[in-house]
Amino acid sequence: MIPTARCLAAKPAGFMKRSAEELSRLSRIAWNSETLSTPTKPYVLLDFEDESSVASCKTMADRAVGGFSTASLDYVPGDPSTNTPSHARFHGSISTKLPNNWRVQRTGTLWRGLTADGKYTGYAAFRNQDRGFWMFGRLFWDVDPYNYLALRVKSDGRRYTVNIQTDSIVETDIHQHRLYTRHHRVFDSPSTVSSPDESTPMDDMDELEMETLYPQGIPAALSDMPTPSTVMSSASATTSGLPGWETILLPFNSFVRTNHGMVMEPQTNLLRHRIKSVGIGLTDRVEGPYDLRIHRIWATNGMSEGEIEEERRICGSDALPVDEGVRTGWTGDSPQNEKAQETRGKKPKGLKGLRDEWNQ
Secondary structure, three states: OOOOHHHHHOOOOOHHHHHHHHHHHHHHHHHOOHHHOOOOOOEEEEEOOOHHHHHOEEEEEHHHHOOOOEEEEEEEOOEHHHOEOOEEEEEEEEOOOOOOOOEEEEEOOEEEEEOOOOOEOOOEEEEEOOOOEEOOEEOOEOOOOOOEEEEEEEOOOOOEEEEEEEOOOOOOEEEEEEOOOOOOOOOOOOOOOOOOOOOOOHHHHHHHHHHHHOOOOOOHHHOOOOOOOOEOOOOOOOOOOOOOOEEEEEEHHHOEEEEOOEEOOOOOOOOOOOEEEEEEEEOOOOOEEEEEEEEEEEEEOOOOHHHHHHHHHHHHHHOOOOOHHHHHOOOOOOHHHHHHHHHHHHOOOHHHHHHHHHHO
């Protein structure tokens, strides 16, 4: 098979390009002295307007272990006539059907269906592949100066979960947060495996599973209702209206550490300076098709004035407002602060600005 020009263009960046891009980014940060203040500009992690970002991601589904769920991540070109940006389409179908080699495992009072090698069925997900190496070692995302993970999506309302993997001691640990949207719907999760004896009522299966997965109770970030710390459109989270593009901000400090879907205790902070991968999964075990569109995933401290034009163009009436803290640099709007901002604006940037400030 001969690769086309489009395939070659979408190929993930190589070692030299990764090194050059990271050096360029770090040089801009150092020259503009951005580490001396809270960032007001976004830090893009995955931009699906670039087809190579889609090519650099991998999909996962239970089909790999004998199940019947499917997962695809496709690049969709933009449509200027409808203000639709180029984006990735995460779609497929969830099936809770067990393969021929299924078996039943009991954990306490809970019965669950497994494939022969111990994998559960009924899931689909995608994430970026390992970012590889650059000249100073393994490449990670450092989002330590930022408070939120932002996602611009168009959802079908299913209960998706945002997954972040860091360079932690336990490689299989994943920090998770529910992807809330205005069209977020709550389904009843049907039980997929009959109890081998009648002493465990089928009506109690969901409650038993909750006790197994969440022994300390369901964390707020994984519940079915958006938490107050989640930044969403001012419209209420209902099923009314047609789904459109919207931007959601999820606080990094609200992500929950899990392992194979189970909440782990004790909880540990997310290593924001060593993020390996970001992705989205679907494990609601509701049979049927799913379709999620993703425009961009980035780290931010709030919507900035530089982003608002694009936000309004794509999201329309569901656009987030400009964050006042970002707009003022977290200094307020008093005359004294405005004068201080004006003075700071006249100072030279970079090494010369640092030297002048040191000599004062």
